[in-house]
Amino acid sequence: GQQVMQIPQYQHVQEGEDFTTYCNSSTTLSNIQWYKQRPGGHPVFLIQLVKSGEVKKQKRLTFQFGEAKKNSSLHITATQTTDVGTYFCAEAQGGSEKLVFGKGTKLTVNP
Amino acid sequence: DGGITQSPKYLFRKEGQNVTLSCEQNLNHDAMYWYRQDPGQGLRLIYYSQIVNDFQKGDIAEGYSVSREKKESFPLTVTSAQKNPTAFYLCASRLADTQYFGPGTRLTVL
Numbered sequence: 001g002q003q004v005m006q007i008p009q010y011q012h013v014q015e016g017e018d019f020t021t022y023c024n025s026s027t028t029l030s031n032i033q034w035y036k037q038r039p040g041g042h043p044v045f046l047i048q049l050v051k052s053g054e055v056k057k058q059k060r061l062t063f064q065f066g067e068a069k070k071n072s073s074l075h076i077t078a079t080q081t082t083d084v085g086t087y088f089c090a091e092a093q094g095g096s097e098k099l100v101f102g103k104g105t106k107l108t109v110n111p
Numbered sequence: 112d113g114g115i116t117q118s119p120k121y122l123f124r125k126e127g128q129n130v131t132l133s134c135e136q137n138l139n140h141d142a143m144y145w146y147r148q149d150p151g152q153g154l155r156l157i158y159y160s161q162i163v164n165d166f167q168k169g170d171i172a173e174g175y176s177v178s179r180e181k182k183e184s185f186p187l188t189v190t191s192a193q194k195n196p197t198a199f200y201l202c203a204s205r206l207a208d209t210q211y212f213g214p215g216t217r218l219t220v221l
Contacts, residue, residue, distance in 0.1 A: 006153075009151065031208070033208070033209075041214070042201055042212040042213060042214050042215050043154070043201070043210075043212050044212070045209050045210065045211070048208055048209070088153060088154070092208050096205070096207065096208045097142075097159075097161065098156060098159065098169070099144075099154075099156075099210055101153045101154045101155075102153060103151065103152060103153035104153050
């Protein structure tokens with residue numbers, strides 16, 4: 001199956017700065033999901049995007065799906081220490097039978 | 112309380128021993144999954160099951176085995192054939208497009 005490439009692998013910010021992680025695919029994605037994994041924890045579903053150009057917001061988090069459905073981004077405005085963790089994108093393939101994950105972006109926030 | 116449980120949280124085994132990781136869910140989900148997570152590697156799919164008494168290999172099934180005799184349970188056996196078994200193992204179940212993860216088991220093979 002196709003892979004989703006996620007960048008950057010690591011990001012360190014000062015509290016209050018913005019943060020963005022990107023997912024890219026060489027082929028059209030049927031959908032994109034985002035998960036957050038806190039240090040020592042397990043991935044937790046954040047959101048799913050399905051439509052071309054879709055933008056969804058959850059408080060300080062903004063999720064976008066590209067017009068060509070080949071890329072997606074997660075943007076956090078004014079990071080807080082509670083945002084620390086690894087953010088994964090994933091595509092549900094095979095009629096949602098399987099998730100293919102990006103390698104994740106590990107975010108650390110300096111208070 | 113509904114959810115997915117994995118036990119134990121930490122597990123230590125000697126090289127050459129088989130070990131079985133437990134995964135139980137009371138969410139009434141049909142589909143269940145096992146992933147392996149290594150630093151910088153993201154989540155890699157080991158095995159998955161869409162329904163009782165059926166399962167499929169994922170991307171890294173070699174050295175692992177599973178069973179799905181009950182809807183609630185999907186145990187994973189890490190066999191001695193797995194060359195590098197030390198990792199964080201995550202179990203998940205699925206409802207529609209969303210996967211729900213258990214707390215994970217950190218396996219260390221000495």
